[in-house]
Amino acid sequence: MSPRLLLLPALLAVLPTTGRTGEVDYLRAIKPVLAERCFACHGALKQEAELRVDTVALMIEGSNAGPVIAPGDVAGSYLVDVLTGAAGFRMPPEGEPLTDAQIGLIRDWIAAGAPAPEGEEPQADPREHWAFRPPTRPEVPGVGDPEWGSNPIDAFLSREHERLGLSPLPRADRATLLRRVALDLTGLAPTREELLAFVSDPDPDAYARAVDRLLQSPHFGERWGRHWMDIWRYSDWDGYGSEVRESQPHIWRWRDWIVESLNADLGYDRMVRLMLAADEIAPDDPDALRATGFLVRNWYKFNRNIWLDQTVEHTGKAFLGLTINCARCHDHKYDPIPQVDYYRFRALFEPHEIATDRLPGQPDTAKDGLVRVYDAHADMPTFLYVRGDEKQPVEDRPLDPAVPGMFGAALEIAPVVLPITASYPGLKEFIRREALASAEQAVAEARDALIAAREKGESSAEASTPDEADAPTPIRLAEARLKAALAELESVEARLAADAARFAEPPDEERSEVLALRAGLAERRAALEKARSERLLAEKSLADARAALKEGDPATKKAVEAAEQSLAEASKAVEEASKAIDGPLPSDYSPFAPIRPRTSTGRRRALAEWITARDNPLAARVAVNHVWMRHFGTPLVESVFDFGINGKPPSHPELLDWLAVELMDSGWSLKHLHRLIVSSRAYQMRSSAPLDHPNVATDPENRWYWRMNPRRMESELVRDNVLHVAGSLDPMLGGPDLDPESALATARRSLYFRHAKEKRATFLKLFDSANVTSCYRRDVSVAPQQALALANSTLSRSQARVLTARLIEECGGDEDASFVTVAFEQVLGRAPDADERDACLAYLREQADRLADPAALSAFDRGPEPPVMPSDDPSRRARENLVHVLINHSDFVTIR
């Protein structure tokens, strides 16, 4: 059976199990083929040749050329002719022709009189699709079970439980619950102390207090930051050697902005607006500008079209759950998005570019900087590409920026006049201050060097040899350096003064012109002094090289030639600098930063405001679905990035809409949404039931949430918690991306390691770290390489030993039985069962015996040495190995 068939669940639902053969054949064998291959152009979305084939009646009604099927008359059915090509052309025009078998079935069905199912409904108007209409807050249903009535989430779920006769599982035990919610909200398992305190806390609000505490933890932002980084396609720079080909260096500031914004509970709407248009909304706020990393991330060295295609695709998928990208080469096959709308959407981004702004204390933006976007090309036209081919732009029809027309929204695009320091950062106070300070420092250093040279020159005057006599003396060199530094200082001062006049309010044009001249001239003088100083240095190098010249040593001869060459170049530079001084007056001087356009088009701001407007049908639903999935393990809308017609319908449409409206009404507070979800009774259910539980027969996939879903930790959590349970995790937040090669040796959280298409930490990749190209939902694999990583890595071996030492120190090490208990509590967040304790105790005894006889042991002869070696004491080493076993326990990586 083709998976495509499954796109029509509604159809399958009405399939008669028994019935007339003709009817069954049409629904099973014919309609799915027509839906797959024909409906896009001959259905509700489009009616090419005025033809629809989405019901039998419509086929008989036919096209502008008449009926396309004649029941009972295969030869008279035009449909068959176009499918076979006998008509002189073939349908469908794209892709493979229908197979002979498929056409044969259609013939047979027509020959049998083309029987239609009763009451066959045509496709609905795509504009009426549920997700394209704004959500309204549904009424919360009343439910029978009072325990399931207080949280609206429970009420919506409970109504379906009652309808289907499902009995939801009881609450999970407290230890499981605390571990679940702690890992969900902060990504860090509770420590043993936290666990014991919670389990014995008689306060009925203990759980609510734990939730509050976790939501306030700075690690909440790290945990959910990584989730949103998946959706927003976070990627550190990628490339070949040091060449940047995708994304940008320093983009980690965007990651830090995500973490900080989540911790501060910045509204989701505000986050989206800043990611798309912080340069227009908060142009002078470097903290907010970090958010535009969302766009910077799409930067692609080789092809602007690819860059913008990615931007369009993932803006659509991430914020709107809309596959606009499907309309790049042709009209969308399912949603009412014509191809031209794709390019209009692209036009919203057409003017934008990236830049790296200076940050205080670091003039070199290659070393550090703020990478952000700005509008560089307000007039850049956008053209439709025929069949998506960039070589075929429709140049006589430039397109205006717009969101897809089906939403009936006209964007209010107004240009944004930027503050002057945003378009010309050279006016920023710190840049002016640092320019002056660095010039002054150069003068001071040159002056000190001259004093030192003079002192030394007096004491060693007679030591000079005849050869060196020709060379410039250290004093002359130092004098030239000081002259150059002074000239540069004057030049900087003149440029600063000129900038101040040029951008003064109100402007003083006459003064500005004179000061600009003066700055330009000062700059030339500084250039000349610098060139002279460098020429002198070249003379000195040449003299040194000549002095070192040795007969028969080609290296020294080469050095002399090179020095001659350098001197020639330095002399030429002096000549040119002199010529410039004597030349015509300068028209300008060098700015302290790139000068960018004074206005931004406002296109992205308009888009961002439309996305986050109260009546946008998609933004809140899509966000709520993502958050829900990451708490429950499954989403309410299965197709998390496609809420369109080809996507899956929500399992709980009213719950989804209620949550979407609630999110918006709370001021788009994500923390409010998290609290609501984790406080629900549904969230607190057990995650496992006996195989013969009656619910299993009704709902084996748990689509109706009668139990919690157990989940495997994401790759970051696996690594983080190995460190965390051992007490080794470095809690430091934020900062530059770390070398992925150091992931086993560095105790920082996993989201800080460089993560790009071709740069990922091996340990993290093995546990399914995010696919940077697109990761709206993480994969979860189970593979032997994961077992090898947890069993054999230096990380897990070392941390097991570190933790063992801690547990023995903290809890005393007298009895194996109590050690087993504390080890379970610390690593797995629960006490051991009797079976488990017995197995562990037997293991400890056997291991200790075995380890007591080192001669009988054969060590591995390969693999790296870990930073922490095992204990020499056999029983202690046995305990280390037990802790290591628990780190490899399936329950360690499982969130139950």
Place this chain on the structure above:
Amino acid sequence: MTPFPRRTPRRAFLADLGMGFTGLALGAMLHRDGVARASSGLDAWAPPDGRPHFEPKAKRVIWLFMIGGTSHLESFDPKPELNRHAGKTIEESPHAGVLDSPYTQNVRIAVPNDANGHIRHELYPLQVGYRKRGESGIEVSDWWPCVGDRVDDLAVIRSLYTTNDNHGAQLQFHTGRHSLEGPFPTIGSWVHYGLGALNDELPQFVVLGTPIADCCGGMNGHGASYLGPEHDGVSLAVDPKDPLPFAAPGPDVSHEEQADSFELIDRLNRISAVKYPDDAQLRARIKSYELAFRMQMSVPEVVDLEAETAETQALYGLDRDETREFGRLCLAARRLAERGVRFVQIFHGSNGGAGAWDAHSNLRSGHQRLCTQVDRPMAGLLTDLKRRGLLDDTLVVWATEFGRTPGSQNGDGRDHHPFGFSCWMAGGGIKGGVVHGATDELGFHAVEDRHYVTDIHATVLHQLGLDSRRLEVPGYKRLDIDHGKPIAGIIA
């Protein structure tokens, strides 16, 4: 050393737990991993069950890939017209028409303003002679004497084309998509995904040699993309001391204590399995630890070539400096294949960049040297597979990302040539001693039986008994061109 697990026969134990595992085939057990991975939603869709869709001709694949672009003109596609018109431009030759072909429009520029990746107009004569080889009399260049001896086992395909003018074509040859479209599942990962394991002690998709560099696809060249990392190719070094990441713990651990630990992990997980009988991931994880434990032993063993006779080692050229390195990869590939690894992908010519075969200049000396490195080992591999009866169900593929221009570059080299080039296949139900397809008289365009790279994928899958359309994953729409068509003319 104590084997693991040693106490409870696993199947009996599972049966006791009532987990319903008994009677399930190994492949089906493994695909539990996949169930766990995709267990979401109402779909009745299920991942492949490890069984072929129809009667297979081959069980496994050895895929040899030359990085940089081997010249088809100096290997398997002789073009005397190049000698006849050497020095003339294409326009001056009688074959000027090749430049007007619409095929030249199919290529998408990957690296704008690159000095390479252009049509070269001044025809460059063949740098090596050809002679007829074997019973079939197929012409093979003199740089491939040993492979030439085996030509009666080969189906030479002379009519490939691709659409990338630059080395992203390396990625493309493995995914079927232009590199500008990003990573997609590679052919090896499709095979692994579709068929799973023949052997549960080794990774099923193995990569030997240094993979393609970051410039040209990096690890995506053997990646599984959306199929999930368990289907990624696993890079093995032919070094028993350090064959794969985390293959061994290190000298601080003894075999005996580790065996005890794995056993305890197993015991504890089975206790949890009683508590959580509905946890499919847990069951898969129990299995994965068993596999992992065995892989620790079996992986170093399989790459230990000392176990081979001197005669066999010599067959692969291990006794010669120039062929030793690649010979080791080929011999390891045979050892992997005979132990049931599904797909072995061998790379040759990594140089950290575009690849050693990228002969923009010094083609004659460069190709001669590189051919020497691989010719004897590849022929040795074919001979060895055949004499062991493995060639019947082992498909060997030799490929490269594109050919080289009929025109000269830098006076003594050839540029990238995506419009027409060659590869060959052998064994696994492929006809031997046949030539399929042809380029025009300059070796410029593939003109007869043209094949895009995915036709190679389709042929591989077909021989393995797989229908790529039945492997499609919901949510990841594949295009017709992604599937390709099996090359019927070379299938025995």
